[in-house]
Structures are given as structure tokens and as C-alpha cells.
Amino acid sequence: MKEQIFFEDVAEGQEIPSIKKDVTTVNILMYLSTVWLMDRIHFDYPFATQRRGLPDVVAPGNMAGDYYCQLLSDWAGDKGRLRKLSIQFRNFMVPGNVLDCGGRIVKKCVEDGKGIVELEIWLRNENNVNCVPGKAVVELPLK
Amino acid sequence: MGESLLDKLGWKKYIGQQTATYTGEKIQARDIRRYALAIDDPNPIYFDEAAAKRGRNGGLAAPPFYITWAVGVPGSEKSVKELGEDGLATFVGVPEIPDVWTLGWMRGGEEIEFFKPVYVNDQVSVKGRIAEMSEKEGRMGPMVFVTSEFTYTNQAGELLAKHRITMIATPRKES
Numbered sequence: 001m002k003e004q005i006f007f008e009d010v011a012e013g014q015e016i017p018s019i020k021k022d023v024t025t026v027n028i029l030m031y032l033s034t035v036w037l038m039d040r041i042h043f044d045y046p047f048a049t050q051r052r053g054l055p056d057v058v059a060p061g062n063m064a065g066d067y068y069c070q071l072l073s074d075w076a077g078d079k080g081r082l083r084k085l086s087i088q089f090r091n092f093m094v095p096g097n098v099l100d101c102g103g104r105i106v107k108k109c110v111e112d113g114k115g116i117v118e119l120e121i122w123l124r125n126e127n128n129v130n131c132v133p134g135k136a137v138v139e140l141p142l143k
Numbered sequence: 144m145g146e147s148l149l150d151k152l153g154w155k156k157y158i159g160q161q162t163a164t165y166t167g168e169k170i171q172a173r174d175i176r177r178y179a180l181a182i183d184d185p186n187p188i189y190f191d192e193a194a195a196k197r198g199r200n201g202g203l204a205a206p207p208f209y210i211t212w213a214v215g216v217p218g219s220e221k222s223v224k225e226l227g228e229d230g231l232a233t234f235v236g237v238p239e240i241p242d243v244w245t246l247g248w249m250r251g252g253e254e255i256e257f258f259k260p261v262y263v264n265d266q267v268s269v270k271g272r273i274a275e276m277s278e279k280e281g282r283m284g285p286m287v288f289v290t291s292e293f294t295y296t297n298q299a300g301e302l303l304a305k306h307r308i309t310m311i312a313t314p315r316k317e318s
Contacts, residue, residue: 030181038230
């Protein structure tokens with residue numbers, strides 16, 4: 001069990017531990033079938049490439065949201081909480097991508113007696129492109 | 144400078160328009176497990192009741208972003224024949240405007256604020272409104288931005304999340 005992080009222990013400018021995510025056709029299919037999403041750009045290669053001009057089938061953008069939620073909820077620990085997530089869809093995620101999902105603290109302050117940390121976050125592919133840039137607000141417990 | 148695309152479409156009158164309230168079905172443990180597997184999140188709180196009770200949510204609950212799917216996508220359960228060429232009947236974020244599919248739609252970005260988790264056996268409701276519309280001239284022509292705001296609640300009426308989605312629409316190419 002990971003140790004709980006406290007507001008006093010983090011600093012502006014600090015990077016948080018990153019996680020790695022593999023984009024695969026099987027994960028994409030698991031996702032689509034669980035949420036019942038039949039958009040052919042996610043699983044139909046001829047359709048995605050020939051009809052829609054995409055480089056490959058593309059992962060649903062929402063999966064970036066999921067990766068960030070895991071990164072930040074796990075970092076915040078059981079006593080912390082992910083409050084807010086903002087993301088911009090800039091580049092497609094395609095099967096074969098190995099994504100580095102991480103963040104850096106840009107601001108910390110106490111608000112209404114709560115430890116609030118703001119982060120800039122990234123989902124970088126192996127070409128160092130941040131596919132889904134974003135920001136997050138996390139609440140960390142005070143000691 | 145000619146008339147803007149937004150003016151031509153006459154869509155600005157839809158700003159502030161509310162959607163109906165949509166309510167999904169009860170969330171099952173299977174939905175939670177399979178979603179966690181899909182996103183490669185091995186956290187036992189999604190798979191094991193005991194771990195879930197001890198963990199951050201105090202019970203079996205879905206990964207946070209699952210809330211955006213917890214209602215299902217209203218109108219998405221259609222037969223193959225009824226679906227559009229792209230496999231979609233509709234998708235969340237595309238506003239409920241009569242001639243909406245005359246343009247091609249993409250997700251621009253979203254912002255979500257979390258209040259409470261979605262627990263197994265919860266039934267989630269969602270209501271939305273069109274918050275903003277704007278237009279920009281892109282490299283390849285006009286781009287319309289439509290931002291909608293959604294509020295998710297559970298069966299007890301508790302606020303679960305607030306969600307702002309910006310969709311980008313562009314005129315369809317002649318194929």
C-alpha cells in the first residue's frame with residue numbers, strides 16, 4: 001500500500017510519479033464494448049484510414065481522461081481527492097503508442113482549510129508529443 | 144467578409160437550451176470490473192468488495208471518468224441499420240439541434256469536476272444545456288465551437304459531477 005502524500009510534503013515545480021499506458025486494439029475493444037460505443041474510427045481500419053483519413057484506428061479520447069484519473073487519484077491517496085480535470089484533444093492516440101502519463105505541480109495553496117494543488121499534466125507518446133494536454137486540481141490532506 | 148457560418152445556421156438562438164433529463168440503468172459490478180480492465184487500472188478497489196470497502200471510496204465504485212458513460216449515451220442503442228455510416232446514432236456533446244449533422248463533429252476538450260463517486264447499483268441521471276457558441280476561421284475553413292454543460296446526479300439526487308464539453312464542428316467535405 002502506497003504511503004499517503006500530504007500537502008506539506010509537495011512543492012511547486014515538482015513532478016509527480018508518472019505511469020505508462022500501452023494503447024492496444026484489445027484495450028480499445030474492451031473499452032468500446034463496456035461503454036457500448038460503436039464509432040468505427042476506433043476499430044475499423046479501412047473505414048478509419050480510407051474513409052476518414054486517419055493514420056490508423058484511434059483510441060477514444062475519453063481514455064486519456066481515464067488515464068489521468070488513475071494517475072491523479074492514486075497519487076492523491078485515500079485521504080486525498082481528484083477535484084477537477086481539464087483536457088484538450090490535440091493528437092490522436094493510436095495502437096502501438098506507449099504513453100507517458102504524468103504531471104507537474106504548478107501551484108499549491110490552502111483554500112477553506114483544504115490543501116489544494118494545481119498541476120499541468122501530459123500524455124506523451126514515444127515521439128514526445130503531448131496528445132492530450134491538460135490541468136488538474138487535487139486536494140491533499142494537511143498533516 | 145460574408146455572413147459567419149453560425150449566423151447562416153442560425154444556431155445562436157439555441158444557447159441556453161436545456162436537454163431532457165436522461166437516467167441510466169443500475170451500474171453493475173461487471174461494468175466496473177470491465178471498465179477497469181479496459182483502461183489497465185489494476186487497483187483491487189474495482190475488483191474486490193473487501194478492498195473496495197477499505198479503499199478511497201468506502202465501497203465498490205467506478206473509476207472516476209466512468210461517470211461520463213454511466214447514463215449510457217442516450218439514443219445510442221440502435222440496430223446496425225439505424226446507425227449512421229460511422230456506427231453512431233449520436234454522441235454526447237453534440238447538441239440537440241435539428242440540423243446538427245449537416246456539420247462534422249469532433250471533440251475539442253472537456254473539463255470535469257468530481258463531487259461524489261458512482262457506486263455499484265447507483266442509477267445516474269444527466270441533464271445538460273448549451274452554454275456557449277463561437278466561431279473561428281481555421282486553416283481549412285470555418286470552425287464552430289459549441290460548449291455544453293452537463294450535471295450528473297444519482298438516484299438520491301446527490302451531485303456527482305459537472306462536465307463541460309467543447310465540440311468542434313466544421314462543414315463536411317463533399318466525398
